[in-house]
Amino acid sequence: MRADRLVSLVLLLRQHGRLSATTLAEELEVSTRTVLRDIDALSAAGVPVYAERGRHGGFTLLPGFRTELTGLNHDEALALLVAGSRRGAQAFGLGSALASAMRKVVDALPESQRATAAGAARRLLIDPETDALARRLVTEELPDAVVGEIRRAVFAGHRLRIHYAAADQAPEWRTVDPIGLVTVRGQGYLLATRAGADRTYRLSRVLAAQELAEPARRPERVDLDLAWQERSRRFRAGADQVAVLVRVDAARREDLVGGAVAVLAEEADADPDGRLRLEVAFQDRRHAEWALWQLAPSAEVLAPQWLRASLHARATEIAARYGTPPSEPSVP
Incomplete structure (x- = not known):
């Protein structure tokens, strides 16, 4: 995690020129103290980063510095695959990975295209937080550790224990066989089976999760779109409707x-x-x-x-x- 953060810090300085410790901390979602420690680590490793004093000071790199730091890690590549919806990446706990991946994509562009692409991107806005009537769209904030554990179990094909708080019920631990993850209007869901029966769990109600070593009991192939449609149909036909x-x-x-x-x-x-x-x-x-x-x-x-x-x-x-x-x- 720290190595990825150090790479992101270098890319931020390359793309923006000079940034304060506060701005870097906000971009990297860490404390300013962590940023200062990372700056010291980069300097010790020979990266030419230095501080400029004064009202408009901050940290910057020596002009012309460039190094090959743009390889995408697994979560960053995954974030790009679901980046058709920024809110989808957030719903699956991949928001920070998406930001890191996009910095690497920009840095990998030829210098002649970098400024043009960045300027064009500022002219596009996808899925704003409020609509034209100033109604705020709800995007659930999910703990990275919880969603990350669920995501790993889904991809590895392992069983999963979740501490789940169903509506109007006390939280309880459940062992499930995860099938896939779905996001709808900024809300994330885990599709799974429990004791062989289909179950759908809202990610915001998962208080804790633990990936188990035992293989999940699930089919090798799945059509998530079809599975979601079928579960939605059953939900709409509920007895309490x-x-x-x-x-x-x-x-x-x-x-x-x-x-x-x-x-x-x-x-x-x-x-x-x-x-x-x-x-x-x-x-x-x-x-x-x-x-x-x-x-x-x-x-x-x-x-x-x-x-x-x-x-x-x-x-x-x-x-x-x-x-x-x-x-x-x-x-x-």
């Missing part, structure tokens, strides 16, 4: 569909007022109430009646609260 008939403004259709687990039916023609009618499924009652409340007043629940009554009660309570001026707290 709620079907809701909704009239929704055409402009908010995608918001409705995006919040549901499935579209069960949709009328081809809009109502005279331009609203669309869809029957959609939600994970459970609480999910249905929450999702439809977010769309008010752009959507109207037509059925079931209990959901209409629940939304009416919530709206009445809020209307009463805001129907009068706020009361000032009494001062003793």
